[in-house]
Amino acid sequence: DRLAKLIPDELKITLESAYKKEPELKELVDHDPQVGRLWRLALRLEGTISNCGTHAAGVVICDRPITDFVGLYQAKGTEAISTQVEMRYVEEVGLLKMDFLGLRTLTVVHETVHLVNEATGVFIDIDAIECDDENAYNLLRSGKTTGVFQLESAGMRELSKKIGLESLEEICALVALYRPGPMQFIDAYIEGKNAPDKVVYDHPLLEPILRETYGIAVYQEQVMQIVQAVAGFSLGQADILRRAMGKKKVELMAEQREKFVKGCKDANDIDGKLATTLFDKIETFAGYGFNKSHSMAYAFVAYQTAFLRANYPAEFMAALLTSESGNLDKIAIYVDECPRVGIEVLPPDINVSAKNFAVDDGKINFGLSAIKNVGDKPVEEIVSERQKNGPFRDIHDFCSRLASRQVNRRLIESLNKAGAFSSTNWSRSQVDAVLESALEEAQIAQKDREAGQSSLFDLMGVGEEEATASPFAEKPDIPEWDEAMVLQEEKEMLGLYISSHPLKKHMPMLRLFGTPGLDDLEEMPEGKIVNVGGILSQVKYHITAKGKKMAFLTVDMVEGPVEITVFTNTYEEYYEMLVVDRVLMIQAHVNYRNNTPGLVADAFYMMDEVEERLTKAVHIRIDANGFEDGRVEDLAVLLGSEHGSCNVFLHYRDGNGKEATVHATSACMVRPSRGLRDKVESLVGSGGYWCSAGFGLPSHNLDTDERIKVEPRPWERARHAG
Known part of the structure; x- marks a missing residue:
C-alpha cells in the first residue's frame, strides 16, 4: 500500500514513468532488496490481462462464423458468448465492434412526453425541440439539476453554476471536460468564457x-x-x-x-x-x-431532461420516480426533491394509485409498484378490478375481489404498512388484525364459486355488496399502531417517511439550532461551522493507511439527506454515538476538496442535550405582576441555584404591553436544561422561557414559535460590529 501511494496520480501512468518521476519510489526500489524484487515482478505483470470480463455493451458483428477469426467462450453462469481476445485485437483481425448502450433516461424522456400528452393533449416532439429554452438554462444555472442526465452529481451542479450554461455547445464541453484527464482545464475554460478576449492561441x-x-x-x-x-x-x-x-x-x-x-x-x-x-x-x-459526437449526444439528452424538468416538472418527476421503482434509495431522493419545486407527492392508495407514479392536478400519486414486495402483475390486477367494479370499501372487500395467488398475504401486509388502505377509513392496526380472517373468508368464497355453490347470501337474495359489508366487515375497536411503528414500517416499504416524520417532535430544536441552507453548501465558505440535525440513516466505515477507523455518514434531515465525513480523531471520541436510526445534532465544518464542498464532523450531541450544549442565551419574560407578588425574587434565587456559563436576558412587559430587555448579571448566568425550563415556567407561566443559539440574536420561543428581537446594549453592538 505504501508503494502504491507513491505512484503519481496521473491518467495512464506507467511504472517506468512513476520510477523516473518519484524520488522516494526510486530510492526504495534501488536500495530495498524486497521492494526491488516486488518491483521487477510488477514490471513483468504490467499490461497483462488480470481477469476475464465482458464489455457491458460491446457487440461483435461478422458476415461469417466468428470462429473463423477468434476463439469464443461462455462464462460460467451466463448465456453470453464472448470472444477470447480483448477489444483492440477484435478490431485488428478485421471484425466490426459496435457499442449498444441502453439508457434509462430515454425511458424517462419518453414517459414524460406521454404524461404531458395525457394531461394536456399537447404532444412534444422531443427530438425536434429548439435548444434555446430560457427555462431550461435557468434551471441548469441554478444547479438544481436532480434528475437531469449527466448533470445531477454535486460536482456537475457546481460547475453548471460556475460556467453559467447558456448553450448546447457549453453543455457538450462540460460533459467532455468533467473527466479525470481534462478536469484540470475546467478553470481555464471558465476564465476563457468570462474573458474571451484574453484567450491566447x-x-x-x-x-x-x-x-x-x-x-x-x-x-x-x-x-x-x-x-x-x-x-x-x-x-x-x-x-x-x-x-x-x-x-x-x-x-x-x-x-x-x-x-x-x-x-x-x-x-x-x-x-x-x-x-x-x-x-x-x-x-x-x-x-x-473526448469524441465530440459522443459528447454532443450526451449533451442533447441532458438538455432534453432539463427542458422537461423546467417546463413540465410534475410529469418529469413522476416519470423519473417510475423509472426507479424498486430502488427505494433513489425514490426517497426524488420524492424529497419534489416539494422543493412545489410538487406534492400523495401517499400510495389502493383506490387512487396506478401501477406507476402518475400526475393528477399537478400532484403526484405514489405508484403502487414502487412499494417493497409489490410487483407489477398484482398491481395490474388491483387497478383493473378497481376500474371495472369501483373502489374498494375495506380489507374484506379487497380480499374477496382479489382472491388470487398474485395478491397474497405478504403483498397486502406491504400495502398496509405503506398506508395504502387509509382511504377505506381503516387504520393499519385494524387491517392487520382482521387480515388473516379476511383472506380465509375470501378463499372459502372463491372455492365455493369455483365449485358452483351458492352462498347463504345468494339464496337469501342479498347482493354481494351487502354480504361483504356485514357481518365480517366490522372494524375491531383497537388503537392505531404508535407513531414510531407507523413511520418505521412506512420507511421500510417506501424508502421514506410520507405521512409524518420522526423529526417532527424535534422541530423546535432543529429550527433553532440547525443550520439552514445545507443543500447549497457551495454558497458557504471553507471552514464555516454548521449544525446538522437529523436521523443517522447510514454509517460506512473505512480503515485508513495507518490502520485507524473513520466513517462516512448519511444523515436524513427534514429537507433531505446530507453526507458527513468523520475523520479518525473525531470518530474515536464519538464512535459509540454512531448508531443507525438515532436522532443526532452534528456540529461540522465546510471542507472543499477538488472544488467540491463537503461536511466534516467535529462533535456529536444527543437531542436531549442539545439545548444545554448549544444554547448561547436564555430568555425569560416577566409581566408587571411578577414584581408585585414576589416572583422576581423567587426567580433570582432559582437562577442562582442553576449557575452556569449561559447568559440570561429578562424581558419585562408592563401593563400597557410595552417591553424592555435587560441583560442579567453574571450571577444569574445559568446552565440550560429542560428541568430549568420547567422550573422557570412554573414561576412565569408557559411560554415565558426560551433560548437562542446566538448571543444577542433574534430569539426563538420553542413552544410558541414566536420570534422576539433582543436589543444588544451599546457595548454589545460595538462587539458585534467588530
Whole structure:
C-alpha cells in the first residue's frame, strides 16, 4: 500500500514513468532488496490481462462464423458468448465492434412526453425541440439539476453554476471536460468564457478551431482539425495520429512527430520549436480527448431532461420516480426533491394509485409498484378490478375481489404498512388484525364459486355488496399502531417517511439550532461551522493507511439527506454515538476538496442535550405582576441555584404591553436544561422561557414559535460590529 501511494496520480501512468518521476519510489526500489524484487515482478505483470470480463455493451458483428477469426467462450453462469481476445485485437483481425448502450433516461424522456400528452393533449416532439429554452438554462444555472442526465452529481451542479450554461455547445464541453484527464482545464475554460478576449492561441490557425472551447482542445475532432490545419495532414493521416496518441504507441508517435514538424514547416512555415511545442500539447490533448459526437449526444439528452424538468416538472418527476421503482434509495431522493419545486407527492392508495407514479392536478400519486414486495402483475390486477367494479370499501372487500395467488398475504401486509388502505377509513392496526380472517373468508368464497355453490347470501337474495359489508366487515375497536411503528414500517416499504416524520417532535430544536441552507453548501465558505440535525440513516466505515477507523455518514434531515465525513480523531471520541436510526445534532465544518464542498464532523450531541450544549442565551419574560407578588425574587434565587456559563436576558412587559430587555448579571448566568425550563415556567407561566443559539440574536420561543428581537446594549453592538 505504501508503494502504491507513491505512484503519481496521473491518467495512464506507467511504472517506468512513476520510477523516473518519484524520488522516494526510486530510492526504495534501488536500495530495498524486497521492494526491488516486488518491483521487477510488477514490471513483468504490467499490461497483462488480470481477469476475464465482458464489455457491458460491446457487440461483435461478422458476415461469417466468428470462429473463423477468434476463439469464443461462455462464462460460467451466463448465456453470453464472448470472444477470447480483448477489444483492440477484435478490431485488428478485421471484425466490426459496435457499442449498444441502453439508457434509462430515454425511458424517462419518453414517459414524460406521454404524461404531458395525457394531461394536456399537447404532444412534444422531443427530438425536434429548439435548444434555446430560457427555462431550461435557468434551471441548469441554478444547479438544481436532480434528475437531469449527466448533470445531477454535486460536482456537475457546481460547475453548471460556475460556467453559467447558456448553450448546447457549453453543455457538450462540460460533459467532455468533467473527466479525470481534462478536469484540470475546467478553470481555464471558465476564465476563457468570462474573458474571451484574453484567450491566447499559440498560432492564428488554432483560433477558429479552439474558439468555441476558449483555447482548450477538448474533443478528438479538434486534435484532428489542428494537425490538418497546421501540418497539412489529410483526414486519414490525422486519424492515424489520433489513434497513435490515444493508445500511446511510442514508435508510431515518434514517427508521427517527425512528420508533423516537417508538415508544419512545409505547409505554414512554422519553425521547429513552435511545431514541437504544438505537438507536445496535441499529445497531451489526445490522451484525454473526448469524441465530440459522443459528447454532443450526451449533451442533447441532458438538455432534453432539463427542458422537461423546467417546463413540465410534475410529469418529469413522476416519470423519473417510475423509472426507479424498486430502488427505494433513489425514490426517497426524488420524492424529497419534489416539494422543493412545489410538487406534492400523495401517499400510495389502493383506490387512487396506478401501477406507476402518475400526475393528477399537478400532484403526484405514489405508484403502487414502487412499494417493497409489490410487483407489477398484482398491481395490474388491483387497478383493473378497481376500474371495472369501483373502489374498494375495506380489507374484506379487497380480499374477496382479489382472491388470487398474485395478491397474497405478504403483498397486502406491504400495502398496509405503506398506508395504502387509509382511504377505506381503516387504520393499519385494524387491517392487520382482521387480515388473516379476511383472506380465509375470501378463499372459502372463491372455492365455493369455483365449485358452483351458492352462498347463504345468494339464496337469501342479498347482493354481494351487502354480504361483504356485514357481518365480517366490522372494524375491531383497537388503537392505531404508535407513531414510531407507523413511520418505521412506512420507511421500510417506501424508502421514506410520507405521512409524518420522526423529526417532527424535534422541530423546535432543529429550527433553532440547525443550520439552514445545507443543500447549497457551495454558497458557504471553507471552514464555516454548521449544525446538522437529523436521523443517522447510514454509517460506512473505512480503515485508513495507518490502520485507524473513520466513517462516512448519511444523515436524513427534514429537507433531505446530507453526507458527513468523520475523520479518525473525531470518530474515536464519538464512535459509540454512531448508531443507525438515532436522532443526532452534528456540529461540522465546510471542507472543499477538488472544488467540491463537503461536511466534516467535529462533535456529536444527543437531542436531549442539545439545548444545554448549544444554547448561547436564555430568555425569560416577566409581566408587571411578577414584581408585585414576589416572583422576581423567587426567580433570582432559582437562577442562582442553576449557575452556569449561559447568559440570561429578562424581558419585562408592563401593563400597557410595552417591553424592555435587560441583560442579567453574571450571577444569574445559568446552565440550560429542560428541568430549568420547567422550573422557570412554573414561576412565569408557559411560554415565558426560551433560548437562542446566538448571543444577542433574534430569539426563538420553542413552544410558541414566536420570534422576539433582543436589543444588544451599546457595548454589545460595538462587539458585534467588530
